[in-house]
Amino acid sequence: xxPVTNVHxxxxxxxxxxxxxxxxxxxxxxxxxxMSIELILNAVNINLVAFSHHFGDVHGxxxxxxxxxxxxxxxxxxxxxxxxxxxxxxxxxxxxxxxxKW
Amino acid sequence: xDVPLFLIFAAIAVACGVxxxxxxxxxxxxxxxxxxxxxxxxxYLLLGGEFxxxxxxxxxxGAIMVLFVFVIMLLNAGAxxxxxxxxxxxxxxxxxxxxxxxxxxxxxxxxxxxxDRVVFGAFTSGGPRDIGKLLFTEYLLPFELxxxxxxxxxxxxxxxxxxxxx
Numbered sequence: 579x580x581p582v583t584n585v586h587x588x589x590x591x592x593x594x595x596x597x598x599x600x601x602x603x604x605x606x607x608x609x610x611x612x613m614s615i616e617l618i619l620n621a622v623n624i625n626l627v628a629f630s631h632h633f634g635d636v637h638g639x640x641x642x643x644x645x646x647x648x649x650x651x652x653x654x655x656x657x658x659x660x661x662x663x664x665x666x667x668x669x670x671x672x673x674x675x676x677x678x679k680w
Numbered sequence: 681x682d683v684p685l686f687l688i689f690a691a692i693a694v695a696c697g698v699x700x701x702x703x704x705x706x707x708x709x710x711x712x713x714x715x716x717x718x719x720x721x722x723x724y725l726l727l728g729g730e731f732x733x734x735x736x737x738x739x740x741x742g743a744i745m746v747l748f749v750f751v752i753m754l755l756n757a758g759a760x761x762x763x764x765x766x767x768x769x770x771x772x773x774x775x776x777x778x779x780x781x782x783x784x785x786x787x788x789x790x791x792x793x794x795x796d797r798v799v800f801g802a803f804t805s806g807g808p809r810d811i812g813k814l815l816f817t818e819y820l821l822p823f824e825l826x827x828x829x830x831x832x833x834x835x836x837x838x839x840x841x842x843x844x845x846x
């Protein structure tokens with residue numbers, strides 16, 4: 579059987595990155611846009627851990643932990659903003675929020 | 681044993697990832713995202729990252745997804761309505777997506793190191809001991825800055841989500 583190489587992990591990472599980007603661009607529900615951002619960050623983490631394995635070095639995994647921590651902080655603030663937005667505008671759809679539109 | 685495990689979990693990750701984007705109702709997307717996180721944790725285990733696999737399950741599949749599901753329940757967000765795009769425009773997206781994925785995969789496999797095989801058990805220094813040692817020596821300043829960042833995020837979320845008292 580063909581062995582698994584680093585390329586397989588990178589292609590998986592590219593696939594998740596593309597799916598996440600399409601989610602950010604096409605969906606209107608802000609909750610799903612945030613989930614797509616999580617997909618993109620996870621795609622980055624796959625690359626970090628795969629290259630950590632490739633170079634036999636733990637530094638990449640430490641970076642992945644920082645990415646996870648920053649993603650957690652980002653999600654917390656974004657969902658707080660979403661709750662404040664829902665309280666004022668009664669919507670979670672991104673295209674109905676046009677307060678700054680001239 | 682590596683190849684089938686990788687293929688199974690990669691297929692689950694991609695299928696659940698597509699499901700996150702395709703589903704109309706946010707709660708279905710959230711459950712699919714848990715599937716992505718779980719299968720990625722298994723892939724991290726295959727890569728020798730034991731600690732990061734545990735962190736992935738505890739922080740992502742545990743904490744962040746609970747936060748998502750909680751907010752979905754709190755806002756009582758229903759299914760998203762159809763967008764106004766016509767069918768040809770939507771179907772045109774799929775071949776372009778496959779084309780872009782193929783192109784990027786070609787570039788990746790052309791530039792990536794070829795000889796390297798990912799074998800389960802070849803890299804074992806991804807445990808909590810090694811990562812903790814790095815975190816508390818070489819990465820001490822970023823580690824402390826991250827804790828400050830999370831503190832700011834907690835305070836910011838409380839301030840943003842609180843009810844205005846007038």
